[in-house]
Amino acid sequence: MKNKKKLYIETYGCQMNFSDSEIVTSIMLENNYEVTNDISGADVIFVNTCSIRDNAEQRVKGRLREFYTHKKRKPNLIIGVLGCMAERLKSRLLEEEKLVDLIVGPDSYRDLPKLMQTVIGGSRAINILLSTEETYADIKPVRIGTKGVSAFISIMRGCENFCSYCVVPYTRGKERSRNPETIIEEAHNLFEKGYREITLLGQNVNSYHWNENGWYFAKLLEKVATINPKLRLRFATSHPKDISDELLYTIAKYDNICKSIHLPVQSGSDRILKLMNRKYTRDWYLNRVNAIKKIIPECTISTDIISGFCSETESDHNDTLSLMEIVGYQYAFMFKYSERPNTIAAKKLKDDVPDKVKITRLQEIIVLQQKLSLKSNKNDVGKTFEVLIEGESKRSENHLSGRNSQNKIVVFPKENKKTGEYANVQIHKCTSATLLGEIVQNNE
Numbered sequence: 001m002k003n004k005k006k007l008y009i010e011t012y013g014c015q016m017n018f019s020d021s022e023i024v025t026s027i028m029l030e031n032n033y034e035v036t037n038d039i040s041g042a043d044v045i046f047v048n049t050c051s052i053r054d055n056a057e058q059r060v061k062g063r064l065r066e067f068y069t070h071k072k073r074k075p076n077l078i079i080g081v082l083g084c085m086a087e088r089l090k091s092r093l094l095e096e097e098k099l100v101d102l103i104v105g106p107d108s109y110r111d112l113p114k115l116m117q118t119v120i121g122g123s124r125a126i127n128i129l130l131s132t133e134e135t136y137a138d139i140k141p142v143r144i145g146t147k148g149v150s151a152f153i154s155i156m157r158g159c160e161n162f163c164s165y166c167v168v169p170y171t172r173g174k175e176r177s178r179n180p181e182t183i184i185e186e187a188h189n190l191f192e193k194g195y196r197e198i199t200l201l202g203q204n205v206n207s208y209h210w211n212e213n214g215w216y217f218a219k220l221l222e223k224v225a226t227i228n229p230k231l232r233l234r235f236a237t238s239h240p241k242d243i244s245d246e247l248l249y250t251i252a253k254y255d256n257i258c259k260s261i262h263l264p265v266q267s268g269s270d271r272i273l274k275l276m277n278r279k280y281t282r283d284w285y286l287n288r289v290n291a292i293k294k295i296i297p298e299c300t301i302s303t304d305i306i307s308g309f310c311s312e313t314e315s316d317h318n319d320t321l322s323l324m325e326i327v328g329y330q331y332a333f334m335f336k337y338s339e340r341p342n343t344i345a346a347k348k349l350k351d352d353v354p355d356k357v358k359i360t361r362l363q364e365i366i367v368l369q370q371k372l373s374l375k376s377n378k379n380d381v382g383k384t385f386e387v388l389i390e391g392e393s394k395r396s397e398n399h400l401s402g403r404n405s406q407n408k409i410v411v412f413p414k415e416n417k418k419t420g421e422y423a424n425v426q427i428h429k430c431t432s433a434t435l436l437g438e439i440v441q442n443n444e
């Protein structure tokens with residue numbers, strides 16, 4: 001057997017990036033590499049990067065400095081920057097970060113074997129071409145860092161929404177959907193291998209479409225849901241502008257389509273939403289939330305919020321707080337606005353909210369969200385949920401941890417249950433982050 005070279009891969013950013021790292025790993029394994037978790041023994045270090053906020057980029061730059069210490073010790077070590085920072089900074093990254101050997105954008109991973117040959121030959125290599133077609137549909141991702149219970153399937157790539165603050169349309173290129181047959185086949189295979197939960201991924205999954213035979217997101221979701229009732233389905237992210245009643249009825253119809261929707265709102269103020277180019281109003285958003293509450297009453301809603309966007313006033317900020325109360329989010333990802341070079345906001349709007357104000361407002365949003373999460377969890381005390389077990393609880397080896405359909409973390413005493421099985425758990429107590437309970441009956 002030929003001696004395999006060792007690849008260490010580190011991933012930042014969104015779930016799409018984690019899914020891409022599985023594609024990269026697959027391509028590298030085909031080319032005589034094996035994965036290692038031990039960075040000091042690696043022949044190649046890849047860092048799959050995120051550009052969404054400045055601090056995401058700074059973290060990666062810090063990590064690159066740490067990688068150099070390994071390179072000093074081992075001059076043949078190859079360091080590659082993949083993903084959104086590669087796409088945003090292009091060859092500037094080679095100039096700024098002198099020890100980077102390889103730069104590969106998100107649509108160029110098929111070119112990795114060739115690029116690696118160039119680097120091994122002694123030159124630096126770069127491919128940052130964006131594609132209008134690439135979906136890696138035929139590449140079987142190598143699942144890394146999973147316990148064999150949950151997996152991601154990318155169903156589309158890119159984004160053309162051009163929210164004014166966002167780099168993604170520039171780093172990921174045009175929106176394109178993946179052939180539905182390859183998605184369904186991948187889901188089948190995962191179920192056969194023992195996986196019990198799949199998350200369909202895209203920057204804007206509800207605009208999925210495939211012309212042949214008229215596929216759209218609700219139809220795809222339904223098709224994957226019918227593979228097996230024991231296979232749970234989640235999806236992220238939905239854009240509020242296209243969350244249709246038909247999609248909501250499909251979610252309601254199948255027990256195994258999870259009753260939790262991630263619906264990023266960003267702001268509760270109409271004026272700010274317009275400046276953000278989000279293409280919906282506060283009323284439109286609340287109308288969609290009402291539709292969810294009516295069609296799927298047990299559904300939880302989570303969101304993303306940005307504090308301190310350009311020109312945001314105290315009254316805009318209060319609109320965000322009041323909207324959060326009305327919706328009663330179960331969970332939120334909350335950020336302060338970070339201006340990204342070359343976005344519409346960077347070109348046309350002034351980043352004029354002082355950092356201190358951004359932080360104060362963010363803190364108010366976080367405190368309110370904790371209160372809303374606790375309220376939502378308290379409401380579940382006494383209820384019984386079917387929980388898919390993901391592993392041992394971090395705090396105690398006598399407890400298991402998993403999620404209910406509503407995407408809430410549930411912790412309970414082990415009894416005879418194992419990772420990957422379902423358990424019916426009655427909730428006795430909660431914190432703002434976790435439901436605590438006990439198994440009430442075996443259902444497997």
Ligand code: SAH
Pocket residue numbers: 052053165166167168202203204237238239264266304305306335336337338339340
């Ligand atoms: N496609 C998804 C989200 C992608 S990015 C959607 O449209 O909902 C994830 C989140 O990062 C966004 O929802 C937004 O809240 C946040 N974000 C994006 N750009 C940002 C910026 N420049 N500053 C702060 N937060 C940002």
Ligand code: SF4
Pocket residue numbers: 159160161162163166167168169203204239
């Ligand atoms: Fe960015 Fe908007 Fe596209 Fe989401 S929808 S990735 S926030 S441009």
Ligand code: F3S
Pocket residue numbers: 012013014015016017049050051052083084167168171172
């Ligand atoms: Fe970051 Fe790129 Fe995802 S910028 S959030 S890794 S699409």
